[in-house]
Amino acid sequence: MSDAHLTERQLIEGPEPVELTEEPIRLSNHDPEQSTQAQGRVSRRRRIALTVALVVGLAGAAALGTAGWRVAREKDTxxxxxxxxxxxxxxxxxxxxxxxxxxxxxxxxxxxxxxxxxxxxxxxxxxxxxxxxxxxxxxxxxxxxxxxxxxxxxxxxxxxxxxxxxxxxxxxxxxxxxxxxxxxxxxxxxxxxxxxxxxxxxxxxxxxxxxxxxxxxxxxxxxxxxx
Structure with missing residues (x-):
């Protein structure tokens, strides 16, 4: 609306206030509950992946340790x-x-x-x-x-x-x-x-x-x- 169409009351009192309802204002169509669930699934997957990586790493370190011990025990023959x-x-x-x-x-x-x-x-x-x-x-x-x-x-x-x-x-x-x-x-x-x-x-x-x-x-x- 242009200034030429503003009423005298509107010029004096300013624009009408925005009415806030009791409903929360949603900034997007994304469901917060679904987002929380998705984050939980990602977090669990990360924990599982880290656990698997840790187990594999420990197993590899144990194998290297065993091999190293065997070489050290047998090399001076x-x-x-x-x-x-x-x-x-x-x-x-x-x-x-x-x-x-x-x-x-x-x-x-x-x-x-x-x-x-x-x-x-x-x-x-x-x-x-x-x-x-x-x-x-x-x-x-x-x-x-x-x-x-x-x-x-x-x-x-x-x-x-x-x-x-x-x-x-x-x-x-x-x-x-x-x-x-x-x-x-x-x-x-x-x-x-x-x-x-x-x-x-x-x-x-x-x-x-x-x-x-x-x-x-x-x-x-x-x-x-x-x-």
Missing amino acids: RLGTPDQVAGLTRDDSDRARSTADYLRSGFAADIELDRSIGTVYRDPADEKRAVLFFGGTTLLWQPERDLDSLFRLMADETGRVTDVRAVPAGRYGGVMKCGKTIGDGGDFAICGWADHGSVAMGMFANRPVDESAGLFRQLRDVVQTRG
Whole structure:
């Protein structure tokens, strides 16, 4: 309305006041109750998400802590070749040493080791049941992967390694596997272990896999030390 149409009363008294009702003035079509409920749902979702993230984070931290403890416990490992072990006698003949050095060299070429060893043990009860043992020490972050790599290397050397399976690793832990192959000297069982500080393999002439696995654990108990 223009000033020309204002009445004299309106000019004197001013514009009429806005009448306020007892109903609340709604500034939008949004329902406050629905907004509160929606905020509650968002808040709950955030709490759930934070809880899940916390649980996952704690689980991850626990796994890293366990892995770190395992690496620290296993990394300082030494391997030896005693004269007598598990009823076997070390063979120091030139032929045995040549065979052991050949296996040790091929073994060390595939994995960078701080120290490598290799030897042949003979069975006083049966000369045809010799045991070829070779291994080394180093820090291994993924022991099972490195052990599998060595089994592939053995397959390349012998032509084929079959029926490779996990077997109990014994008191030193880590992973241990055994399989079998056929060599120039007959049937061989092949066993290997790996932990975060060492890796080793044994070839057992004319012995079944289960017997060889048990003998390999006995060898490990004697030749391996930690700390």
